[in-house]
Amino acid sequence: MRTMTLAFVATLMSAGVAFAADPLEGYWRTAKDDNGHSGLVHVKPCGAQLCGTLVKAYDANGNEIQSDNLGRNIISATVPKGNGSYTGKVYSPDRGKTYNSRLQMSGNALKVSGCVLGICRDGGTWSKVK
Structure with a gap:
C-alpha cells in the first residue's frame, strides 16, 4: 500500500511540473x-x-475603444525556442498583415518583431500586465 501511495504522489508531482505555465x-x-x-x-495555450x-483596444490617449479586431488572434503558432525566445506568427491590425x-x-518586457516576404517590422516592446 505504501508503494502505491508513493507512486501516486510521484505521479501528481510530475504532473504539476508538466502543467507549469509558460512564462509568456x-x-x-x-x-x-x-x-x-x-x-x-491574452496569451494562453492553444494545443x-x-x-x-x-x-x-486603446486609443492614443489610453482610453478603451471598440475595435473590429477584438477576439482576433494577434499571436498564433508560437513556440518557445529557449532563453526567453519564441517564434511563430503575429498579426498587425494597423497593417492588416500577418x-x-x-x-x-526579458522579465516583464516582450520585444516583438516580424517579417513577411523579406520585409521586417519592429513591433516594439510589450509590457506584462498580469
Missing part, C-alpha cells in the same frame, strides 16, 4: 501602432502552441 502566458499591453493605438493581448487574443514573428522576453 498572461496579459500583455502592446506597444502603440502606426495609429497610436495599443491593445491588451501545443501559444496564442494571444486581443481582449481590449508576420513570421520573433519574440524575446
Whole structure:
C-alpha cells in the first residue's frame, strides 16, 4: 500500500511540473501602432502552441475603444525556442498583415518583431500586465 501511495504522489508531482505555465502566458499591453493605438493581448495555450487574443483596444490617449479586431488572434503558432525566445506568427491590425514573428522576453518586457516576404517590422516592446 505504501508503494502505491508513493507512486501516486510521484505521479501528481510530475504532473504539476508538466502543467507549469509558460512564462509568456498572461496579459500583455502592446506597444502603440502606426495609429497610436495599443491593445491588451491574452496569451494562453492553444494545443501545443501559444496564442494571444486581443481582449481590449486603446486609443492614443489610453482610453478603451471598440475595435473590429477584438477576439482576433494577434499571436498564433508560437513556440518557445529557449532563453526567453519564441517564434511563430503575429498579426498587425494597423497593417492588416500577418508576420513570421520573433519574440524575446526579458522579465516583464516582450520585444516583438516580424517579417513577411523579406520585409521586417519592429513591433516594439510589450509590457506584462498580469
